[in-house]
Amino acid sequence: MKIAILASEGAPYAKSGGLGDVMEALPAALARIPGNQVALLLPYYKKIKDNPVYPVEQVAQFYVALGWRQQYAGIYRLTGRTDGVQVYFIDNLYYFGAREGAIYGDLDDGERFAYFSKACLDALVALDYIPDVIQCNDWQTSLVPVFLKAQYYPLFPNTKCMYTIHNIEYQGWAHGDFFDDVLALPWEYRSCLDMNHSVNTMKGAIETADLVTTVSESYARELMYPYYAHGLQGVLCANAGKLTGITNGIDTNTFNPQTDPALPAHYNSQSFATGKAACKAALQEEVGLPVEPDVPLLVMVTRLAGHKGLDLLCHIARQLIEQETCQLLILGTGEAHYEQFFLDFQAEFPDRVCAKITFNLALAARIYAGGDIYLMPSKSEPCGLSQMNAMRYGTVPVVHATGGLRDTVPGVDENGQNGLGFTFQSYNADDFFGALKRCLDLYRNHRECFRSLQYTDMQQDFSWDKPAERYMELFRRMLGQ
Numbered sequence: 001m002k003i004a005i006l007a008s009e010g011a012p013y014a015k016s017g018g019l020g021d022v023m024e025a026l027p028a029a030l031a032r033i034p035g036n037q038v039a040l041l042l043p044y045y046k047k048i049k050d051n052p053v054y055p056v057e058q059v060a061q062f063y064v065a066l067g068w069r070q071q072y073a074g075i076y077r078l079t080g081r082t083d084g085v086q087v088y089f090i091d092n093l094y095y096f097g098a099r100e101g102a103i104y105g106d107l108d109d110g111e112r113f114a115y116f117s118k119a120c121l122d123a124l125v126a127l128d129y130i131p132d133v134i135q136c137n138d139w140q141t142s143l144v145p146v147f148l149k150a151q152y153y154p155l156f157p158n159t160k161c162m163y164t165i166h167n168i169e170y171q172g173w174a175h176g177d178f179f180d181d182v183l184a185l186p187w188e189y190r191s192c193l194d195m196n197h198s199v200n201t202m203k204g205a206i207e208t209a210d211l212v213t214t215v216s217e218s219y220a221r222e223l224m225y226p227y228y229a230h231g232l233q234g235v236l237c238a239n240a241g242k243l244t245g246i247t248n249g250i251d252t253n254t255f256n257p258q259t260d261p262a263l264p265a266h267y268n269s270q271s272f273a274t275g276k277a278a279c280k281a282a283l284q285e286e287v288g289l290p291v292e293p294d295v296p297l298l299v300m301v302t303r304l305a306g307h308k309g310l311d312l313l314c315h316i317a318r319q320l321i322e323q324e325t326c327q328l329l330i331l332g333t334g335e336a337h338y339e340q341f342f343l344d345f346q347a348e349f350p351d352r353v354c355a356k357i358t359f360n361l362a363l364a365a366r367i368y369a370g371g372d373i374y375l376m377p378s379k380s381e382p383c384g385l386s387q388m389n390a391m392r393y394g395t396v397p398v399v400h401a402t403g404g405l406r407d408t409v410p411g412v413d414e415n416g417q418n419g420l421g422f423t424f425q426s427y428n429a430d431d432f433f434g435a436l437k438r439c440l441d442l443y444r445n446h447r448e449c450f451r452s453l454q455y456t457d458m459q460q461d462f463s464w465d466k467p468a469e470r471y472m473e474l475f476r477r478m479l480g481q
């Protein structure tokens, strides 16, 4: 099958969050399936362009019509990749190539990614790569199925389009004028993009794509409700027949405690007792916490954003440190008030609390390995990847039972068995604390059970092999095969 994957970020070239990880592993997993041809199209951001480890050759150039604008596009093929995925970068100095800093957040993001979506379709034509299936992701490429239906249909008569929602919070809202000024689509496409007289590009994708997926089965169900769907519940209910959840995997080659170059000691599910103890001691030393092998080390690697459940953690933090003998280590950056909270908390309890307000992938790996208990009380979580990383490294998760957390971390019973971690159902601080206390009790008073839970967690198959097969099933369904 000929597949084109379109996204605004993909590791290792450009990544701001989980979408970037998925765009690293999913194309590779699809390319491993015999008979598949996979192309991945990404913007040519300045930081990719400036990076000498990504050699490219130019393979096409043309102009993209965007309303009254004619914008240049250069197509560059990455030459160094050997795993069967053809990576193409879309070059435009104005939209991507000359901008410093974060990849999103500019005032003209709507226009930038409308350009990217259209340029991708033009690029496929220029490359004479007419795929069976286009898979596009999140609001940034949500105009792809709309353009495909409205304007590119004759060039792609047999191509089907899957649209994947990684997070419904960011929908691609624009002023109503955007429709004529930037998109210049035939008027009959106004209604699929219109929401309260503004343009909502994610709505357009849900209505025009052949299938819509999201990144876990529970999140697919949750999206039917206003609490989770941020206004799009009606659109999703009306299109429920098209919506499926496929739970993400993780890159089990990168995230492998037996080989991870970031770790001071290596281990597997047989040897983790000594391996993890060595990683824990080294981690405590590295971050300046007392090296105490039997004090439970609670860890969190996260963006410091409200929906990650930080309000719950802040609420119980003092009680936790005063009532329970434990250490708390947090790595991440984000909203200033959370950064300040954890820095102040560290200043108050320097022997118990450590806040690393930075982005550091190697330290993140050492935290997955050196921690005992992984906290992820997210208010909502489409899938979440770090709970799977943590389990792969033998760190027991405590999670809010929502979205992908519910699907990947079934809760244990009262004996700490028949599950993979500790869960709480309703989003409140007491319930979170309750789940955490049950976990601490197992750690302190039933260490053998805790060890066997760690073992079970490490035994799970979180690889992309099965999810990639599920994507293939849906691709075949779209193609009527």
Ligand code: GLC
Pocket (backbone or CB within 6 Å): 017, 018, 019, 022, 166, 167, 215, 248, 381, 382, 383, 384, 385, 404
């Ligand atoms: C988004 C979601 C996260 C998911 C990731 C990859 O970042 O918030 O839950 O794991 O996308 O699909």
